[in-house]
Amino acid sequence: MSAAPAEMKENIEANSKWLDAHYDPVANLYTFSSCIALADLQGDGENKLVVGDLGTGACNMKLKVYRGTSLMSENTLLDLPTGLVSFLMDQHEPRTPAVAVASGPFIYVYKNLRPYFKFTLPTLEVNPLEQDVWSQAKEDMIDPVSLKEMLEGIRDKAEIPLSVRSLKFLMLEPQEMEAYVNLHKQNPIRRQTVITCISTLKKNMADEDAVSCLVIGTESKDVYILDPEAFTILSKMSLPSSPTLMDVTGQFDIEFRITVACRNGNIYILRRDSPKPKYCIELTSHPVGLVRVGKNVVVGCAQETLQGYTQKGKKLWTVYLPAPVTTMGLMDHHTRGFQAVLVGLANCEVHLYRDKNLISTIKTPDVVTSVCFGRYGREDGTLIMTTKGGGLMVKILKRTAVFEDKDTAPGPPLAQSIRLNVPKKTKLYVDQTMRERENAVAMHRAFQMDLSRLRLAVARAYVKALESSLTPVSASLSEPLKMHAVVQGLGPSFKLTLNIQNTAVCRPVMNLAVSFLYDESLYSMKTAFFKIPLLVPGLNYPIDTFVECLTDKGISDIIKVFVLREGKSAPLLTAHINMPVSEGLALA
Amino acid sequence: MGLFDKLAGWLGLKKKEVNVLCLGLDNSGKTTIINQLKPSNAQTQDIVPTIGFSIEKFKTSSLSFTVFDMSGQGRYRNLWEHYYKEGQAIIFVIDSSDKLRMVVAKEELDTLLNHPDIKHRRMPILFFANKMDLRDALSSVKVSQMLCLENIKDKPWHICASDAVRGEGLQEGVDWLQDQIKTMRT
Ligand SMILES: Nc1nc2c(ncn2[C@@H]2O[C@H](COP(=O)(O)OP(=O)(O)OP(=O)(O)O)[C@@H](O)[C@H]2O)c(=O)[nH]1
Ligand SMILES: [Mg+2]
Numbered sequence: 075m076s077a078a079p080a081e082m083k084e085n086i087e088a089n090s091k092w093l094d095a096h097y098d099p100v101a102n103l104y105t106f107s108s109c110i111a112l113a114d115l116q117g118d119g120e121n122k123l124v125v126g127d128l129g130t131g132a133c134n135m136k137l138k139v140y141r142g143t144s145l146m147s148e149n150t151l152l153d154l155p156t157g158l159v160s161f162l163m164d165q166h167e168p169r170t171p172a173v174a175v176a177s178g179p180f181i182y183v184y185k186n187l188r189p190y191f192k193f194t195l196p197t198l199e200v201n202p203l204e205q206d207v208w209s210q211a212k213e214d215m216i217d218p219v220s221l222k223e224m225l226e227g228i229r230d231k232a233e234i235p236l237s238v239r240s241l242k243f244l245m246l247e248p249q250e251m252e253a254y255v256n257l258h259k260q261n262p263i264r265r266q267t268v269i270t271c272i273s274t275l276k277k278n279m280a281d282e283d284a285v286s287c288l289v290i291g292t293e294s295k296d297v298y299i300l301d302p303e304a305f306t307i308l309s310k311m312s313l314p315s316s317p318t319l320m321d322v323t324g325q326f327d328i329e330f331r332i333t334v335a336c337r338n339g340n341i342y343i344l345r346r347d348s349p350k351p352k353y354c355i356e357l358t359s360h361p362v363g364l365v366r367v368g369k370n371v372v373v374g375c376a377q378e379t380l381q382g383y384t385q386k387g388k389k390l391w392t393v394y395l396p397a398p399v400t401t402m403g404l405m406d407h408h409t410r411g412f413q414a415v416l417v418g419l420a421n422c423e424v425h426l427y428r429d430k431n432l433i434s435t436i437k438t439p440d441v442v443t444s445v446c447f448g449r450y451g452r453e454d455g456t457l458i459m460t461t462k463g464g465g466l467m468v469k470i471l472k473r474t475a476v477f478e479d480k481d482t483a484p485g486p487p488l489a490q491s492i493r494l495n496v497p498k499k500t501k502l503y504v505d506q507t508m509r510e511r512e513n514a515v516a517m518h519r520a521f522q523m524d525l526s527r528l529r530l531a532v533a534r535a536y537v538k539a540l541e542s543s544l545t546p547v548s549a550s551l552s553e554p555l556k557m558h559a560v561v562q563g564l565g566p567s568f569k570l571t572l573n574i575q576n577t578a579v580c581r582p583v584m585n586l587a588v589s590f591l592y593d594e595s596l597y598s599m600k601t602a603f604f605k606i607p608l609l610v611p612g613l614n615y616p617i618d619t620f621v622e623c624l625t626d627k628g629i630s631d632i633i634k635v636f637v638l639r640e641g642k643s644a645p646l647l648t649a650h651i652n653m654p655v656s657e658g659l660a661l662a
Numbered sequence: 663m664g665l666f667d668k669l670a671g672w673l674g675l676k677k678k679e680v681n682v683l684c685l686g687l688d689n690s691g692k693t694t695i696i697n698q699l700k701p702s703n704a705q706t707q708d709i710v711p712t713i714g715f716s717i718e719k720f721k722t723s724s725l726s727f728t729v730f731d732m733s734g735q736g737r738y739r740n741l742w743e744h745y746y747k748e749g750q751a752i753i754f755v756i757d758s759s760d761k762l763r764m765v766v767a768k769e770e771l772d773t774l775l776n777h778p779d780i781k782h783r784r785m786p787i788l789f790f791a792n793k794m795d796l797r798d799a800l801s802s803v804k805v806s807q808m809l810c811l812e813n814i815k816d817k818p819w820h821i822c823a824s825d826a827v828r829g830e831g832l833q834e835g836v837d838w839l840q841d842q843i844k845t846m847r848t
Contacts, residue, residue: 093765093766093769094765095762095763095764095765095766096761096762142759142760142761142762142798143761143762144761144798409736409737450762451760451762451763452687452688452689452760452763453736453762453763453766454736468762470762470763470765470766472769473736473739473740473769473770474773
């Protein structure tokens with residue numbers, strides 16, 4: 075039940091930040107974050123979306139370019155793309171960037187969306203034993219069966235691995251072998267590696283539109299830096315394992331830093347002038363995403379965690395994710411100076427983290443396989459996502475969107491960590507506390523003494539009241555009575571009503587009389603003494619009489635009422651009636 | 663009315679002044695439109711993206727317009743609201759070929775219409791679905807659908823397809839605006 079409003083709140087939260095600019099669920103676009111780039115390919119101030127589409131299965135690989143919501147151009151790719159970058163090759167005008175697509179051992183460079191250059195990785199050293207065996211085969215000195223046995227021997231022992239030709243041969247059925255050998259034996263053996271990741275590195279200027287070198291990681295555990303114009307190898311570095319993800323920062327001629335996540339589950343940091351990795355981060359599970367934010371590296375791991383490290387490999391934090399990571403990307407909003415990490419998850423969500431704080435969640439209709447944030451068209455804050463089902467989604471960050479730098483993930487409420495503003499202890503407070511602590515016994519005694527005195531005074535007053543029957547309730551057991559008096563009228567005539575009640579359970583009271591005592595210069599009463607009839611228990615007897623006020627000086631006095639019993643001098647009850655001031659004129 | 667206008671013109675009486683805000687996303691063609699409306703001897707040849715805003719003047723048969731040509735770039739859009747009080751009418755320009763940013767245009771329009779300085783005023787809004795000459799431009803009907811213009815109930819509005827480069831469609835819009843302002847005042 076409670077899930078629904080929470081979800082709605084989340085949606086409102088996401089809607090308050092992103093505008094849905096475009097969603098095509100059947101764009102037929104299958105790709106990963108490494109094969110997406112935004113670039114002003116035509117130099118018209120409008121950024122295009124360049125995608126290396128992996129297609130479905132082993133066909134339909136394409137280089138696609140989108141302008142706004144529509145597909146602008148398509149080039150067929152010969153092999154699966156493993157990475158795509160856009161980069162400025164030279165200083166020539168117009169300064170339109172080239173696109174480099176890595177696939178297999180090649181980099182295809184496109185300029186103005188036309189094939190421009192093809193770079194091939196240098197071939198690797200071939201195992202001399204393998205070379206020998208094949209030259210024997212070439213001379214027909216060995217049959218395919220013994221060729222197979224010898225190659226298997228080399229494969230199991232050799233330092234230098236076999237070439238693709240030999241490996242393919244070893245997979246063949248016996249009847250296919252002969253033809254395969256005859257087809258290939260004349261050609262020299264080549265051993266080639268493939269590109270696993272590609273990135274760019276500014277040559278010698280930090281500007282946005284500076285010329286950049288290509289940086290490539292290969293299956294043969296090497297990292298190459300290529301010259302942007304001549305495509306010669308400027309630098310080669312070796313790694314302990316094959317790189318899979320790569321981030322590059324700095325400038326080639328000055329100082330740079332290449333962060334590579336490798337297949338052995340480690341992250342290595344390479345720097346200029348060091349052919350071997352400078353730092354190593356050993357992860358507890360395999361890296362599946364790598365993003366650098368400023369000087370820190372954020373790694374998405376296979377065990378559903380996101381971890382932050384310094385550039386020297388010191389761990390800063392870990393965040394546990396609700397689902398496996400599908401892709402990661404950097405959200406870098408230049409004009410607002412805002413940086414965060416986008417994490418696509420297998421539960422159809424894209425989370426946005428600033429440091430370890432989850433600052434926004436975007437729900438998507440399908441699992442997102444690639445994310446890319448940047449300037450698209452003329453809009454700076456555009457988020458592009460492609461989905462597992464081949465969909466293309468474009469969201470635009472609202473101009474008014476603000477991200478609070480607090481964790482939106484459930485946890486202890488924020489109020490818990492707010493310090494209360496307790497005022498400082500004053501001097502007076504401290505002095506009093508000291509005094510109380512030192513004189514506690516004396517203070518307690520003084521209090522107890524005063525309390526006893528108060529009780530004594532109360533008891534005395536009570537006894538006195540009882541002795542003189544000053545109370546309107548009679549305490550005697552033989553005549554338990556209760557009385558209250560009411561005065562009515564504005565004056566000079568007043569009506570006095572006495573309500574007398576016998577509070578005994580069943581015994582009636584007899585032989586009672588009422589007498590009034592008053593200042594005769596102020597008041598006059600027709601009858602100041604009269605008898606009361608028998609009082610039945612429980613009933614209320616109202617007895618009326620009239621009082622005349624004789625003065626017009628605006629003064630009032632007390633009239634005392636006594637309830638008496640025949641043959642007893644002390645009254646049973648006494649009541650003092652505070653007469654009101656007469657407001658009318660005396661009729662006399 | 664027409665006779666009076668002419669009379670006023672002959673007698674060299676001063677035309678009524680109105681302040682108009684020209685709003686819309688960057689690159690939608692605001693400056694180009696206003697440039698076209700100016701007398702040909704006052705037009706500029708090269709139009710560059712506006713920085714901040716600029717004030718332009720042009721006249722129609724009965725009115726003298728002062729236009730605040732605001733920059734549509736994201737970082738200048740927060741300037742718009744400071745001129746809402748002064749404006750008596752709005753010209754909102756949309757690049758009808760920029761489908762991707764139609765949501766952004768809608769967002770800005772909604773923010774504009776909900777602003778306290780605009781919300782309860784019956785000021786006329788003229789929409790130009792500009793760049794209709796481009797191949798992938800949306801029709802003015804489609805543009806008004808995407809911007810949900812039918813939801814504007816308390817203000818007179820009108821949408822025209824236009825090609826600011828060749829000046830097509832502009833006169834129709836300005837005539838409508840002039841009529842609205844005149845009925846508004848009398
Ligand atoms: N094809 C075509 N291009 C147009 C049209 N109107 C304007 N343009 C072009 O669009 C570009 C931008 O025009 P501007 O008038 O500067 O746009 P703006 O709305 O003033 O832009 P900012 O000042 O940045 O807010 C210019 O290159 C114009 O030539 C049109 O109707 N058709
Ligand atoms: Mg302008």
